[in-house]
Amino acid sequence: MNERENGGQAGGSVAVLVDHLDGTVRPTALELLTLARGLGREVHAVWVGDRAPAAELAAHGADVVHEVEVSGADARLTASVVDALQAVLAAGVVGLVLVPSTFEGREVAARLAVRTGAGVVTGVSGVAVEDGCWTARKTVLAGGWDTACAVTGPLAVVAVAPHAVQALARDGAAEPVVVRRTAEASAAARAVTVVSRTRRPASERPPLAEAEVVVVGGRGVEGDFSGVEELADVLGGAVGATRVATDEGWIGHEAQVGQTGVTISPRLYVGLGVSGAVHHKGGMAASATVVAVNNDPDAPVFEFADYGIVGDLTEVLPALTAELRRRRG
Amino acid sequence: MRVVVCVKHVPDVQQPRSLRPDGRLARGGDDDTLNELDEDALEAGLRTAEAAGFPGEGHDVTVLTVGPAAAVEAVRRGVAMGASGAVHVRDDAVAGSDAVATARVLAAAIAELHAEAPVDVVVAGMAALDGLTSLVPAALAELLGWPQLTLADRITVADGVVTVRRETSTDVEELTAPAPAVLSVTDQAFRARFPGFKGILAARKHPVTTWSLADLGLDPSTVGPAGSATRVVHAAERPERADRVLVTGDAETVPALVDYLSQKGFA
Ligand SMILES: Cc1cc2nc3c(=O)[nH]c(=O)nc-3n(C[C@H](O)[C@H](O)[C@H](O)COP(=O)(O)OP(=O)(O)OC[C@H]3O[C@@H](n4cnc5c(N)ncnc54)[C@H](O)[C@@H]3O)c2cc1C
Ligand SMILES: Cc1cc2nc3c(=O)[nH]c(=O)nc-3n(C[C@H](O)[C@H](O)[C@H](O)COP(=O)(O)OP(=O)(O)OC[C@H]3O[C@@H](n4cnc5c(N)ncnc54)[C@H](O)[C@@H]3O)c2cc1C
Numbered sequence: 001m002n003e004r005e006n007g008g009q010a011g012g013s014v015a016v017l018v019d020h021l022d023g024t025v026r027p028t029a030l031e032l033l034t035l036a037r038g039l040g041r042e043v044h045a046v047w048v049g050d051r052a053p054a055a056e057l058a059a060h061g062a063d064v065v066h067e068v069e070v071s072g073a074d075a076r077l078t079a080s081v082v083d084a085l086q087a088v089l090a091a092g093v094v095g096l097v098l099v100p101s102t103f104e105g106r107e108v109a110a111r112l113a114v115r116t117g118a119g120v121v122t123g124v125s126g127v128a129v130e131d132g133c134w135t136a137r138k139t140v141l142a143g144g145w146d147t148a149c150a151v152t153g154p155l156a157v158v159a160v161a162p163h164a165v166q167a168l169a170r171d172g173a174a175e176p177v178v179v180r181r182t183a184e185a186s187a188a189a190r191a192v193t194v195v196s197r198t199r200r201p202a203s204e205r206p207p208l209a210e211a212e213v214v215v216v217g218g219r220g221v222e223g224d225f226s227g228v229e230e231l232a233d234v235l236g237g238a239v240g241a242t243r244v245a246t247d248e249g250w251i252g253h254e255a256q257v258g259q260t261g262v263t264i265s266p267r268l269y270v271g272l273g274v275s276g277a278v279h280h281k282g283g284m285a286a287s288a289t290v291v292a293v294n295n296d297p298d299a300p301v302f303e304f305a306d307y308g309i310v311g312d313l314t315e316v317l318p319a320l321t322a323e324l325r326r327r328r329g
Numbered sequence: 330m331r332v333v334v335c336v337k338h339v340p341d342v343q344q345p346r347s348l349r350p351d352g353r354l355a356r357g358g359d360d361d362t363l364n365e366l367d368e369d370a371l372e373a374g375l376r377t378a379e380a381a382g383f384p385g386e387g388h389d390v391t392v393l394t395v396g397p398a399a400a401v402e403a404v405r406r407g408v409a410m411g412a413s414g415a416v417h418v419r420d421d422a423v424a425g426s427d428a429v430a431t432a433r434v435l436a437a438a439i440a441e442l443h444a445e446a447p448v449d450v451v452v453a454g455m456a457a458l459d460g461l462t463s464l465v466p467a468a469l470a471e472l473l474g475w476p477q478l479t480l481a482d483r484i485t486v487a488d489g490v491v492t493v494r495r496e497t498s499t500d501v502e503e504l505t506a507p508a509p510a511v512l513s514v515t516d517q518a519f520r521a522r523f524p525g526f527k528g529i530l531a532a533r534k535h536p537v538t539t540w541s542l543a544d545l546g547l548d549p550s551t552v553g554p555a556g557s558a559t560r561v562v563h564a565a566e567r568p569e570r571a572d573r574v575l576v577t578g579d580a581e582t583v584p585a586l587v588d589y590l591s592q593k594g595f596a
Contacts, residue, residue: 021499078467078477102498103455103480107467113429114471119558120429122462135562140461141346141354146567149352153558191476195492195503202499209498213595235595253517254496259458260366260516262498268595278342282461289593290570291586297577307589308575315579323587324596 010129012095013042015088018057019100025053027210030060030167032098032160037061048075048084058176059169065176073185080189082111087183096134101159109157119151122159142278143285161286162209163265205238213237213268216257219244220273220294220313225251227317228272234324242280258283273313276301330381332390333439333451334374336367336407338400339459352561353425354459356397363403366454368521373514374452375411377484389413391442395423395434401537409524409532420542422549427557432468434552437545439473449508450491455480455515466513476506482518
């Protein structure tokens with residue numbers, strides 16, 4: 001296959017959009033840097049704003065840290081973030097851009113792809129060069145199928161799912177080169193005005209999308225999430241919910257796991273009184289280990305749980321929390 | 330006010346779904362249906378237009394789909410729910426388009442509608458339940474050069490300015506932009522109305538405008554596999570999780586579960 005037909009040629013360096021909240025790096029951004037470092041290319045961390053924690057980014061893989069100030073529009077708008085990324089792409093040969101596969105990250109990916117002619121793949125669990133193209137792996141159709149998707153264009157934009165790799169700092173990373181840039185906001189960014197922005201109160205627990213352990217309550221908890229919360233705390237995890245539980249108002253909507261809620265891929269998922277409906281499964285099927293407690297032996301969740309208990313939550317849940325506490329001593 | 334609502338016809342998520350050897354989704358089953366999340370988009374579009382006087386003179390809500398022959402059912406469902414116009418872009422060359430190529434076709438159709446009579450807002454769903462990429466709305470905004478106001482749960486349009494409320498993973502925001510703008514809506518705020526029997530009957534006879542790529546002046550090489558910068562190179566049904574354990578009982582089952590969790594490093 002000649003170069004043209006083969007398209008991408010998987011050349012260039014790797015740029016990573018570093019997701020941060022008020023200057024604190026989100027753990028998933030460190031996973032993206034770790035993933036990028038493993039690809040053996042120069043890694044460019046793109047930080048929208050100022051005062052990037054350069055040493056932390058370098059320890060996880062960044063060779064160059066770009067601090068990009070967006071002038072003329074709100075820096076957190078999708079179009080502004082794309083403007084910042086473009087400023088970095090314009091400065092060197094980047095072949096692969098990694099963004100988090102959140103709603104925000106995917107929207108950035110979409111616009112960047114349109115502007116640059118890139119191919120974009122979302123919800124990705126691994127990236128490699130195959131047959132000369134950046135090729136991304138992902139699980140689709142509610143966990144039913146594994147696919148690999150090659151990018152044939154000159155640039156690949158890959159939206160990476162949480163926990164695709166474990167974030168690992170390296171010892172003795174060199175001082176990163178810090179480059180400060182200014183990006184002029186595009187017309188698309190300038191067209192949007194932020195009238196107000198209010199931070200929602202953050203929970204003490206780890207954010208759902210980033211947590212290594214997620215304990216999910218469904219209709220079976222019958223309105224009482226306290227047991228779910230206790231178990232989550234013993235396991236150091238986040239609390240999630242099915243749409244039934246959020247619709248009932250038992251817990252805030254931001255806790256919803258599933259196709260229209262948060263997509264999670266924790267190391268451990270515990271479903272309590274969750275039936276395992278396809279809309280829910282679609283948002284958690286990539287979890288590494290799935291544990292389910294449900295009193296209905298025919299619940300679909302038992303078709304994909306690694307460890308299932310057909311039992312009554314009101315009995316199993318307190319016993320489980322107590323036993324975990326007891327063994328910790 | 331003129332509203333365009335993008336609706337996709339997708340395989341029913343409750344039925345077994347599969348990928349073909351070429352990596353494309355098997356479509357065209359009898360159970361294929363309007364993407365449920367696009368009912369919310371349609372509801373949002375209808376309410377926004379109704380606030381301005383729809384279905385009165387000078388107001389229009391057009392449902393737009395890109396897809397194979399069977400996708401016409403998606404726009405018919407939209408008409409049954411109350412849309413006044415229906416457009417189906419259908420061309421064999423579109424099959425196999427990735428998200429950006431799909432957005433290219435939608436954008437060309439929206440531009441055509443806008444040339445006919447100015448469009449104020451485009452409303453999309455938060456995701457299509459098959460591809461589930463959520464790429465299309467933002468790609469559309471970029472292609473059209475119109476402001477992006479996505480994942481809205483409240484919409485108002487006044488004096489040519491569109492205002493939305495939205496929740497990001499951390500914040501609640503209110504954004505405004507001049508019309509025309511591209512919106513998507515979450516599944517939280519616009520519980521869709523049921524089409525009445527009369528609506529369903531009327532939708533059967535309602536004219537649907539069918540456009541080909543040529544009608545839109547689109548070069549076939551810019552869509553389909555030729556116009557897509559991604560290609561599925563491998564697709565395989567996932568094996569069931571191995572070594573699954575299922576036990577029955579209450580508190581007495583717990584120690585074994587904790588053993589299991591501790592083997593995995595969680596306890
Ligand atoms: C367009 C669309 C999008 C959707 N998106 C999502 C989404 O993102 N996320 C999501 O979660 N859902 C979503 N849904 C809803 C989804 O289809 C299901 O309705 C929902 O996931 C079911 O929630 P559940 O498991 O809590 O409730 P149920 O299905 O009612 O299951 C409750 C389970 O609890 C068990 N149970 C009851 N009492 C006990 C007890 N004492 N001890 C043990 N077990 C008990 C029951 O046996 C049952 O299996 C969506 C639906 C639509 C139409
Ligand atoms: C399992 C699977 C995985 C895929 N992964 C990727 C990928 O990683 N990258 C990629 O580029 N493509 C991917 N595709 C292809 C992509 O799904 C299609 O190109 C699709 O037409 C548009 O993307 P979506 O379905 O994800 O829509 P989304 O972006 O999730 O849809 C959001 C909204 O856009 C509107 N919309 C979307 N499609 C249409 C349409 N045809 N007609 C009218 N309105 C529409 C609807 O309002 C919808 O609610 C994948 C397809 C499948 C089946």
